[in-house]
Amino acid sequence: MRNTLWEVFLFVGPSLLLLLIFTVLPVITSLFLSITDFNAYSFMDWSRTNIVWFQNFIEVLHDDLFWKSVFNTIYAFLLAYPTTIFFSLLFAFLLNRKETYFKNFFRLLIYLPSVTSTIAVAVVWSWILNPKYGLLNWFLSFFGVPRQEWLSDTKWAMFAVVALVVWKAIGPNMLLFIAGLQGIPEELYEAAEIDGANRWQQFFYITLPGLKPILLFVSVMLGIGYLQLFEEPYMLTGGGPLNSTLSIVLYLYQKGFRAFEFGYASSVAFILFLMIFGLTYIQMKLRIYQE
């Protein structure tokens, strides 16, 4: 028996309407905005908005600050991505060992940072990284490391941002990897052991292939997430010093909601979308060819 139109409307209608208003319509509007010079004046008088076609995109591509933000975002991604994967995998292995004690406690603690507000936690981080009264400089002084200006030194600022990003990202990915490890049948290892495979061979020929689906999922999600880097630099450094931690989304926010250059910011958003789309596509392709 088919459902009546009224029932379908009742159950799906509200969700569909909200998706249309706040996702589908905005995408279309975004594309339209990116070819206009919509700015602060447009709020008062919509007719002052002109269609400028690809002018915004041309300007964005000639904007040194935009390229700086692209470079920074890729730099942050290149730093954070392998670090996150490495530590998440490492903790997953250690907490999946039969012989490890207090598994639940460790798992819980390592997961904890990811549920907390980045904004609130970033405040503590910047206090820990404070050059004069910070815990880190005090701790490092025991090893003879001179006082560092972690957040106002262009050499260190991005490392500080990435450290916070990774600290927050390890927990959930570790859980995904643990779930993945538990999905690999025990018999495979037993058979390999009988055949005389050593621990490394077992790792490369059983564990890694077994983790492949999860690894792909984690990679794609991390890629998407890290290209959208915003809260950490916003709070820790505000994009500074000398724009060394200015990320694409932070630049988009500044252009859009500080300078109210909505047309320009929409072009930046569209380029970001293309980057995320491209990265996801490449990762999917790479993994498929490896199969």
Next chain:
Amino acid sequence: MRKRKVGIVQQIFVHGFLILASIVTATPFFWMISTSFKTPQEIYTIPPKFIPSEITLKNYVDLFKGVNFGRPLLNTIIIALIAPPLSILLNSMAGYAFSKFRFKGRELLMLLILGTMMIPGQMTLIPAYLVVRFLNMLNTYRGIIIPGLVGAGSIFFWRQFIKGIPDEIIESAKIDGANELLIYFKIILPLSTPFLVTSFVFAFIGAWNAFLWPLIVATDERMYTLPVAVSIIAGQYGENIGTILAGSTLVVLPILIVFLIAQKYVIRGIAMTGLKF
């Protein structure tokens, strides 16, 4: 069971490393809470004092008297209590329809909805702001809550979960004369309790911590949410770090408590959503 001899050295090494990692993880939380109860003399001192010798509530008092944290706290509580149930209601109803209803174009529509997952939030940020502005919902609870209620991912996960509920139960209820609404409230929702709790915890944490959207649509001081208020006082030059960290503690502590109570559901939820792919 695979049995392996594990050397004591390996055991010490593994556990030592895990303990070290736990300390690194926990230090910021400990330091935040500890500093928020210190007097300025003990905050600005080297070597740092881990346990305040004199516990003061002044930082918290300042938070409510000096920088008026009461309103952001109230706003965030209201939003974090209203958004999750509404969001779950909408997503689960759609999820139910997409898994059990029979209507033309069901799969196509689901596919179209899933397609919206590819769109990053930043791309819709500016137009969504314009829509909210156009609807006169800037600086309102509605404006903060409504745009984020429905998510393609949530609908999809609800659909996958409800698929596991046997059709026979629904069919027999229909024969007994129950309509879809009754089935949804009396059968589907009660049978989804574990998933419901997981969704609620995630939605609550998400709403409590939300930053970029409230920052943009709630620019009036009276509509600040907690994270926005913390970011504002942290940006004010000369504000006492003890007060700022008291604010941070207020944002982080409730979530830690919620998480510790509901950890079983959160961890199960992560594993569930991950494995579905």
